[in-house]
Amino acid sequence: xxxxxxxxxxxxxxxxxxxxxxxxxxxxxxxxxxxxxxxxxxxxxxxxxxxxxxxxxxxxxxxxxxxxxxxxxxxxxxxxxxxxxxxxxxxxxxxxxxxxxxxxxxxxxxxxxxxxxxxxxxxxxxxxxxxxxxxxxxxxxxxxxxxxxxxxxxxxxxxxxxxxxxxxxxxxxxxxxxxxxxxxxxxxxxxxxxxxxxxxxxxxxxxxxxxxxxxxxxxxxxxxxxxxxxxxxxxxxxxxxxxxxxxxxxxxxxxxxxxxxxxxxxxxxxxxxxxxxxxxxxxxxxxxxxxxxxxxxxxxxxxxxxxxxxxxxxxxxxxxxxxxxxxxxxxxxxxxxxxxxxxxxxxxxxxxxxxxxxxxxxx
Amino acid sequence: xxxxxxxxxxxxxxxxxxxxxxxxxxxxxxxxxxxxxxxxxxxxxxxxxxxxxxxxxxxxxxxxxxxxxxxxxxxxxxxxxxxxxxxxxxxxxxxxxxxxxxxxxxxxxxxxxxxxxxxxxxxxxxxxxxxxxxxxxxxxxxxxxxxxxxxxxxxxxxxxxxxxxxxxxxxxxxxxxxxxxxxxxx
Numbered sequence: 001x002x003x004x005x006x007x008x009x010x011x012x013x014x015x016x017x018x019x020x021x022x023x024x025x026x027x028x029x030x031x032x033x034x035x036x037x038x039x040x041x042x043x044x045x046x047x048x049x050x051x052x053x054x055x056x057x058x059x060x061x062x063x064x065x066x067x068x069x070x071x072x073x074x075x076x077x078x079x080x081x082x083x084x085x086x087x088x089x090x091x092x093x094x095x096x097x098x099x100x101x102x103x104x105x106x107x108x109x110x111x112x113x114x115x116x117x118x119x120x121x122x123x124x125x126x127x128x129x130x131x132x133x134x135x136x137x138x139x140x141x142x143x144x145x146x147x148x149x150x151x152x153x154x155x156x157x158x159x160x161x162x163x164x165x166x167x168x169x170x171x172x173x174x175x176x177x178x179x180x181x182x183x184x185x186x187x188x189x190x191x192x193x194x195x196x197x198x199x200x201x202x203x204x205x206x207x208x209x210x211x212x213x214x215x216x217x218x219x220x221x222x223x224x225x226x227x228x229x230x231x232x233x234x235x236x237x238x239x240x241x242x243x244x245x246x247x248x249x250x251x252x253x254x255x256x257x258x259x260x261x262x263x264x265x266x267x268x269x270x271x272x273x274x275x276x277x278x279x280x281x282x283x284x285x286x287x288x289x290x291x292x293x294x295x296x297x298x299x300x301x302x303x304x305x306x307x308x309x310x311x312x313x314x315x316x317x318x319x320x321x322x323x324x325x326x327x328x329x330x331x332x333x334x335x336x337x338x339x340x341x342x343x344x345x346x347x348x349x350x351x352x353x354x355x356x357x358x359x360x361x362x363x
Numbered sequence: 364x365x366x367x368x369x370x371x372x373x374x375x376x377x378x379x380x381x382x383x384x385x386x387x388x389x390x391x392x393x394x395x396x397x398x399x400x401x402x403x404x405x406x407x408x409x410x411x412x413x414x415x416x417x418x419x420x421x422x423x424x425x426x427x428x429x430x431x432x433x434x435x436x437x438x439x440x441x442x443x444x445x446x447x448x449x450x451x452x453x454x455x456x457x458x459x460x461x462x463x464x465x466x467x468x469x470x471x472x473x474x475x476x477x478x479x480x481x482x483x484x485x486x487x488x489x490x491x492x493x494x495x496x497x498x499x500x501x502x503x504x505x506x507x508x509x510x511x512x513x514x515x516x517x518x519x520x521x522x523x524x525x526x527x528x529x530x531x532x533x534x535x536x537x538x539x540x541x542x543x544x545x546x547x548x549x
Contacts, residue, residue: 248471248541
């Protein structure tokens with residue numbers, strides 16, 4: 001395990017983070033503003049702030065090619081920020097939702113983005129040339145509760161979504177004039193808007209925290225609040241899936257997951273560290289933590305003086321200060337994202353959490 | 364008409380799409396209804412295993428056939444069955460039995476069910492106790508000296524606590540999270 005890059009940005013939770021394609025800019029959602037950090041040497045320094053939301057920002061995503069930033073917030077709005085000579089220029093998106101927006105992601109084509117919300121809809125947003133405005137279409141049926149997460153299929157039409165009603169669903173978000181007609185896949189052949197290509201529930205029907213399609217798009221994984229990761233392999237349109245594999249772990253629930261290859265998933269969450277899962281259609285299992293247990297640096301205890309030791313025992317009733325977790329993140333990890341991909345898959349990923357840290361990991 | 368207080372109107376009740384007007388049971392995993400008599404006959408079978416000295420088989424049998432679809436009465440009978448098995452197993456045997464179950468096919472599911480019964484058992488024994496003991500004194504303080512205070516309940520609790528400890532060692536905090544998040548209750 002190569003050393004990881006740790007950036008402790010501030011002492012408040014990071015709801016979401018996103019790196020630009022050149023990895024020189026880092027956007028983090030901090031309360032109701034989005035901080036933009038620029039890389040300077042080994043560190044990131046604060047460069048700009050995107051102000052506009054008046055409630056907690058819940059999602060931020062930088063489009064890798066166009067560089068546009070989309071943000072969404074509990075104030076029920078989403079903005080698309082574009083660079084202009086006088087700084088970042090926001091454009092309001094017509095989401096038409098009456099509850100908080102919870103999650104936002106650009107589609108791989110960057111022509112659309114999907115916003116999950118507490119209003120039991122997913123707003124699929126696209127740019128309308130004639131009105132010079134971002135408008136949205138709602139994916140509504142059969143969502144019965146808050147959408148907590150969305151994940152795009154590589155073809156930019158299929159969208160995986162996880163909800164607090166315990167279902168992970170695959171929708172078609174095909175929009176005429178914006179999308180090219182997608183190749184038929186195991187998920188479906190004809191895909192008009194709001195086609196439900198799959199609806200999956202694991203045994204416990206717990207909240208879904210994270211969903212992701214595999215790099216090929218032929219499998220969907222979702223992490224739920226019952227500490228499980230479920231991987232679905234579809235067989236053919238309108239047919240029951242080939243395999244639905246649910247892995248119940250001994251750990252605390254995962255909040256976010258990514259595929260680092262066709263047979264490997266990285267998931268992280270309330271245990272404050274990332275885990276690797278390996279498997280295929282025949283079965284999946286947890287292959288251990290990404291952090292090696294005996295990581296140097298954190299473990300090195302300073303030689304305590306006897307006076308200090310007794311003072312500690314007197315003040316706190318214990319000789320050692322055990323308020324530090326053994327993991328790099330000192331609190332729940334809320335988002336993990338692919339940072340760098342090489343030929344075979346993800347080679348580096350980044351994580352951000354409630355402790356205000358953004359960490360880049362090498363696999 | 365103008366006296367209508369708009370702020371107190373429950374808007375969700377007027378919205379046909381609102382979750383308030385929606386049968387939430389359609390979202391939960393389907394469970395097959397189980398009749399109380401079935402639970403009772405299962406109890407007898409398990410008692411037989413227990414008399415034969417096969418406490419591990421009895422535990423497995425009880426936890427693999429959890430009557431999620433039974434009514435309150437049926438669930439109570441099954442809880443009593445599970446508690447009976449748990450009390451009949453000696454402390455030194457707990458960990459070996461649990462690790463054997465964990466390593467077998469479908470073991471996590473079985474241990475999750477066990478964790479549910481442990482918590483349900485704890486809830487029940489404290490409930491029975493406090494019902495007896497919450498007698499407000501003349502001082503105005505209610506004296507709940509539980510924590511092993513009640514004779515029968517305290518003993519059952521200590522058995523459940525040692526099972527809980529052993530189970531968390533093997534199935535991890537994940538099993539506790541699953542008790543909280545699982546919509547199928549025992």
